[in-house]
Amino acid sequence: MTATKDLFTTLEQETLICGRCGYCRSVCPVYEVIGWESSTPRGKISLAREIFAHGKRNKLGEDFVKRLDQCTLCGACANVCSTCIDTRSLWLELRKRVADEGLAPEAYVNLKNNLITNKNISTFSNSDRLEWAEDLDEEPEGLELEEEADVCYFVGCVSSFYPQAAQVPLAICEILMQAGINFTTMGGEEWCCGYPLVSAGFVKDAEPFIKHNVAKIKELNIHTLIASCATCYHFWKHACAEELKGYNLEILHTTEYLARLIKTGKIQFDELDEVVTYHDPCDLGRNGGIFAAPREVITSIPGVELVEMQHNRSNSLCCGGGGNLQSVDPALAGHISALRVDEIKETGATIVVSACQQCEQMLSAGIREAGLKVRVMDISQLLQEVLL
Amino acid sequence: MKTEVQEQIKKEFDERATDSAFECSFYTRDLAPVPDFLVDPLFKTRPDMVVRPQNTAEVAQILKIADENRIPVTPRAGGSTVYFNSIPTRGGILMDLNLIKGIKALNKDEMTVTVRAATTWSELEEYLNRQGLAAKSYPSSAPVATIGGWFSMMGYGVGSLKYGNLLSQLRSIKVVFPAGEIKIITSETSPSLDWFACAEGTLGIITELELEVRSFTPMCHYLLQVHETKSIASIITTLKDAAVKPYNLHFSDKYYNQAMRKLGFTAGQIEDANIIAVDYEGEESELKEAAEIVAAVVAGNKSVKMLNKNIALKEWEERFKALKLKRGGPSQLGAEICLPIEKLGLYLKEIDKVSSIYRLGLTSYGHVVDRGHLTVMTMFYADETKKVSYVIGLSLVKKIQDAGYKYGGYPYGIGLWNTPYLKRIFTPANLAQIRTRKKTVDQKNIINPGKVYKWPFLFHPLTFSLGCNVMAATRRICGKGEKR
Ligand SMILES: Cc1cc2nc3c(=O)[nH]c(=O)nc-3n(C[C@H](O)[C@H](O)[C@H](O)COP(=O)(O)OP(=O)(O)OC[C@H]3O[C@@H](n4cnc5c(N)ncnc54)[C@H](O)[C@@H]3O)c2cc1C
Ligand code: SF4
Ligand code: SF4
Numbered sequence: 001m002t003a004t005k006d007l008f009t010t011l012e013q014e015t016l017i018c019g020r021c022g023y024c025r026s027v028c029p030v031y032e033v034i035g036w037e038s039s040t041p042r043g044k045i046s047l048a049r050e051i052f053a054h055g056k057r058n059k060l061g062e063d064f065v066k067r068l069d070q071c072t073l074c075g076a077c078a079n080v081c082s083t084c085i086d087t088r089s090l091w092l093e094l095r096k097r098v099a100d101e102g103l104a105p106e107a108y109v110n111l112k113n114n115l116i117t118n119k120n121i122s123t124f125s126n127s128d129r130l131e132w133a134e135d136l137d138e139e140p141e142g143l144e145l146e147e148e149a150d151v152c153y154f155v156g157c158v159s160s161f162y163p164q165a166a167q168v169p170l171a172i173c174e175i176l177m178q179a180g181i182n183f184t185t186m187g188g189e190e191w192c193c194g195y196p197l198v199s200a201g202f203v204k205d206a207e208p209f210i211k212h213n214v215a216k217i218k219e220l221n222i223h224t225l226i227a228s229c230a231t232c233y234h235f236w237k238h239a240c241a242e243e244l245k246g247y248n249l250e251i252l253h254t255t256e257y258l259a260r261l262i263k264t265g266k267i268q269f270d271e272l273d274e275v276v277t278y279h280d281p282c283d284l285g286r287n288g289g290i291f292a293a294p295r296e297v298i299t300s301i302p303g304v305e306l307v308e309m310q311h312n313r314s315n316s317l318c319c320g321g322g323g324n325l326q327s328v329d330p331a332l333a334g335h336i337s338a339l340r341v342d343e344i345k346e347t348g349a350t351i352v353v354s355a356c357q358q359c360e361q362m363l364s365a366g367i368r369e370a371g372l373k374v375r376v377m378d379i380s381q382l383l384q385e386v387l388l
Numbered sequence: 389m390k391t392e393v394q395e396q397i398k399k400e401f402d403e404r405a406t407d408s409a410f411e412c413s414f415y416t417r418d419l420a421p422v423p424d425f426l427v428d429p430l431f432k433t434r435p436d437m438v439v440r441p442q443n444t445a446e447v448a449q450i451l452k453i454a455d456e457n458r459i460p461v462t463p464r465a466g467g468s469t470v471y472f473n474s475i476p477t478r479g480g481i482l483m484d485l486n487l488i489k490g491i492k493a494l495n496k497d498e499m500t501v502t503v504r505a506a507t508t509w510s511e512l513e514e515y516l517n518r519q520g521l522a523a524k525s526y527p528s529s530a531p532v533a534t535i536g537g538w539f540s541m542m543g544y545g546v547g548s549l550k551y552g553n554l555l556s557q558l559r560s561i562k563v564v565f566p567a568g569e570i571k572i573i574t575s576e577t578s579p580s581l582d583w584f585a586c587a588e589g590t591l592g593i594i595t596e597l598e599l600e601v602r603s604f605t606p607m608c609h610y611l612l613q614v615h616e617t618k619s620i621a622s623i624i625t626t627l628k629d630a631a632v633k634p635y636n637l638h639f640s641d642k643y644y645n646q647a648m649r650k651l652g653f654t655a656g657q658i659e660d661a662n663i664i665a666v667d668y669e670g671e672e673s674e675l676k677e678a679a680e681i682v683a684a685v686v687a688g689n690k691s692v693k694m695l696n697k698n699i700a701l702k703e704w705e706e707r708f709k710a711l712k713l714k715r716g717g718p719s720q721l722g723a724e725i726c727l728p729i730e731k732l733g734l735y736l737k738e739i740d741k742v743s744s745i746y747r748l749g750l751t752s753y754g755h756v757v758d759r760g761h762l763t764v765m766t767m768f769y770a771d772e773t774k775k776v777s778y779v780i781g782l783s784l785v786k787k788i789q790d791a792g793y794k795y796g797g798y799p800y801g802i803g804l805w806n807t808p809y810l811k812r813i814f815t816p817a818n819l820a821q822i823r824t825r826k827k828t829v830d831q832k833n834i835i836n837p838g839k840v841y842k843w844p845f846l847f848h849p850l851t852f853s854l855g856c857n858v859m860a861a862t863r864r865i866c867g868k869g870e871k872r
Contacts, residue, residue: 007652007715016718016772019711020419022468022532026508035440035487036406037414037467046417053773063410080531082711 008086011093015049017083018042024077024087029318030070033335038067041077041087048094065103068094070332073199073323074282079314088287091323092198099201107327108200116205119191122161127188129155132166133173140177144187145220151176151183151257152222154213154236156229157192158357164364165357168228171384172254178387179266189216195235199324206239214243228254228380230281230356231322234288253284255294255355255379262300269386271303276382277349278306279340279363280316281356294355294379301386309343317343319354321362337366344374351375353382389436389480393457397439397481400449404487407437415482419470420805421719421772426779430846431804431838433475435462435482442487444562444570444595451593451835452568454481460837463589465506465534469541471803473588477838485536488595491515500559502598505536522604522669524551528708528755536594541801542586542726544757546707550633550669552758554599555585562596566830583825588802590836591829605669607635610682611700612664616691617641620662621732623692626685627666628729628756632678636667636707639762640753641736643743644713647751651715658695665703710753713767719778722767723785724800725792727754729762738791739766746784746860763800764792783859786852807843808852 008014024041025031037043044067050056051064071091078087098104104112111121119126132155133139142149153172159165176183191213194206217225227233233253252260261267276298284290291313298306311317320326320336340363344352352367352374354360364376377385398405406412416433427433436459441447454461460480467474476482485506492502496519503512509523509530516522525547527533538545539561543554551557558581560574575581584591614620620639627637640648640663648654668678686694706712714720727735736752743750754764766788770781789799789809798813799806810819823841826833838844843852 013718017715019714019720020417021529021711022466023529023708025466026510026531035404035484036411036438037484038411040414043414046414061410063408082531082709083714084712 007084008089011048011090011097012053014085014090015045016053018045018049018085019083020046021082023080023082027076027080027315029072029074029076029320029336029339030332032339033332034070038063039070044068044094045085045087045090048090052097060098060101060103062103065098065105068098069105069108069328070325071323072282072318072320072325072333072336074318075287076282076315076318079286092201095199095201096203097201104201105328108202108324111196111200111324111327112202112205115192115197115209119209120161121157121192121196124161126191129160129188129190130185132160132169135166135170136173138177140173140183142182142184143173144185145189146184148221149182149184151181151224151226152217152220153183153185154193154225154227154229154232155185155190156227156232156357158361159228160190162357162361165361168357168378168380171378171380172228174384175258175261175267175380175387179261181261181266184220184222186213186216186220193232193235194239195231196324198235198239210240210243214240214247217249218247223248224250224252226252226254226257228355228357228378230284230288231358234283237288253288253290253293253355255284255297256290258380258383259293259296262297267383268388269301269383270388272301272386273303274351275305275307275347275349276351276353277309277344277347278312279309279319279344279352279354279359280313281354281359282316282318282322284355285316286314294353297379297383298353301382307347307349309340309347311343319359319362319366321358333362334365334369337362338370341366341370341372345370345372349374351377351382353377353379355379389459390457393453393459394437397437397450397453401439401441401446404440404442405437409434412436412438412482415464415467415484416475418467418472418475420472422782422805423772423775423778426782430844431477432479433472433477434479435476436479438482438484440484440487444488444564447483447485447488447564447593447595448568448570450481450483451564451566454834455567455832458832458834460834462836463540463593465537466508466529466532468529468532468537469801469803471801471805473541473801473803473839474537475804477804477844480834483593485534485593489534492596494519496521499601500598501601502596503535504596505594506534509533509535509538516601517604520604521601523547524557524600524602525554528710531708535597535599539585539594539597540587540589544763545755546636548757549628549637549759550635551602553585555582557600559598559600561594561598563592563594565592566832566835579825579829583829587822587825588836588840590826590840592835605671606675607667607669607704608675608678609667609697609700609704610665611695611703612666612682612686613659613693613695614639614662614664614691617662617736618733619689619691620664620736621729623664623685623689624729624732624756624762627664627681628759630681632668632670632674632681634666634678634756635669636665636704637756638754639664641751643749644751644753647713647716651713653712658699663703665700667704710765713751717769717771719770719772720767721770721781721785722765723788723792724763724765725789725797726757726761726800727764727792727795727797728760729756731795731797732762732764735764735791735795735797738794739788742787742791743768746787748784750788764797766791780859783856786856787860802840804839804844807840808847808849810841810843811849
């Protein structure tokens, strides 16, 4: 059977194909919070059809652009679409059209300008990318730009520059060192993967980022890349594929790599008597197809009981942090995260583990807000705690 | 609608009421891709405002204001119907019921569940499955269709063959009447439950429903490939009349299957043939007996071949995805007809004729909904961006309706667009009866006006038929159309 992704034709054609059945509405977290038909995938596609397939350009107004930006790009709508529309690609194309018309919101334009200047989503200099490594007990050899290392760890902007998320690369480094892996990072030569630009509609502006990162990987003669950010992973795997054509690069999410280390006996763990639930990041799970590896990793810890949330795997609820939503509507992102926090609470787990620093940041804030006594951890942090 | 009333509702419902032109514009269409130039001169489909009540009391509050001011109110839940059933025809208030959802109570002793009206069938099923239970039946639009929405329509779908239509599974409903009065309705009350089945939201607004459930049981699935189209009806008849009743029984004709294959949607080895899918649920002994029934049908009919179990399972898993055929369009037009099972062969033959005369490339599939009937959907591709041929295409839908009517069929669902066929759907006595009911309950005609009971002036069956025939003739003479 043909995969949904391969079926995507053009924006115009896909909007015409949409049957307006509304299956997508039932799973959209944005609609769940906003409640108006204008916020449903069905509603937005109907108006996009008017504008682009029926040429009613005058309907492309501020209200509509706002609704297009109120989307986490979680892909839940694509997962259930009755006419197999890859709606995630459709949302990206719509944002591109909006940006092409000069109608992108100010927050997106600022994000673009900052990225072009700094090469990362923070306001820090890109040469500070490895500052987090100062907190390592002992800095591994070849941490920066080591040619022909067995593995290159793509840290990602958030983990590189934001202290809370920096715990993730610290944990990953410790695990890799313990396992005796010869690994490196791109240090100050790591640029943003480019996804924030694509998801804001500035597709062309993302190209230099893709080209730069791929060129560096080739220059270092790296053949295995791991990413702990679910979105960086997804972007490397899909958006960089064209640029990587003809070059042999295995792209793995850290959960996949960690599962491999466990299977080959390179790392072992102490017992942990806790009930853990796992939150599937959208770009790793539903959009990336990786469900088993993180679960294998968690259940490999003796004593851990893994309980699933009501919505899990491909039906998992979004944390609210995707699609640049926080930059345009942080309150909406917070409400979406609260929906997920309710499900976490239902499980009775004492720890919620995820595999994306953005999800972890959203869930931490949500859990704090709800006053729950649940720890939020990246899967690597959980392993770090029990590493023998 | 008066500004003061609008302001009053906005004040009372705060952020759950809007009269923004932008927001209201999203409630002007359902699945039916009817062009603006055909709709807008005749109907005011854009509501003056949309309100989202969250409980029965709020529904009553809105209806009271509407009744006092004679404002039309259109109830809308999943909005997954196709005949403008939940689309305003005269503006007014669009009552979006989607906040009235969730499970209210489960009674395991009585095997009933009480749900709020806008709970979807998938949500209910998910909840029941976690309790070891299941819905007796649901529409094949379960991911979006609501319990209240399906009851307001005909209430036939997956599971109806074994367990009957939704009306037969209902114990009671809570209804808010036009003046805001709230009543619990059962089969014993007056008005009784049957008034509201198929009323398409024209008599009152349902906020809660108590319905029967069943135990969750194992299932088995079979997919039969049938080469001879004329054998479909007899095989279906054998299967439906056998000692074990199928839970679900449907067919798709070879043209439908060809179209699916062309789109890359056919799993595995389906040849150029018709398909019958039959699914059973029940105790292991029942499933064992069902297996023997299906095996006997295959053994006794040279035209039938049993397909691989995995493909049968896949067909079942895809039961909510019939719309994917639309990818070959981009638009699709068609009609859904409730047809006597024994007439299926003749109907399909007639459809063959219509298809070749008008070069339509018609494809059909259908579900057996009770012992005597199936609902058949017959469709053809169109392109709504090509205005003239599209409008002619719309008129050809009547040719499908006529083929159905010739063999005792009638449209499934009414809304606005099927009102020209009212006399096919109801006997004169039935029509008089439902019109009396409407008058009794909603004297001011404020609840979902313009639907079900009367055709609008320009839709008079004679004018409508004449218009459609003229356009069909145009297509017959000049149309290029599709080849099958
Ligand atoms: C792919 C697909 C498959 C389908 N399969 C089936 C099927 O198997 N069987 C079938 O019957 N239909 C089917 N349908 C049509 C439709 O989905 C169903 O009839 C569905 O049950 C309608 O529910 P809804 O919540 O979407 O109602 P809506 O479309 O919102 O409303 C339907 C009607 O009910 C009224 N209404 C809604 N809620 C209430 C309420 N609480 N109180 C009073 N009135 C109300 C509305 O005014 C309207 O007239 C299918 C549609 C699609 C797209
Ligand atoms: S991607 Fe997620 S948030 Fe965006 S429209 Fe689809 S379901 Fe809603
Ligand atoms: S599920 Fe797909 S076909 Fe249905 S309304 Fe949503 S986008 Fe359109």
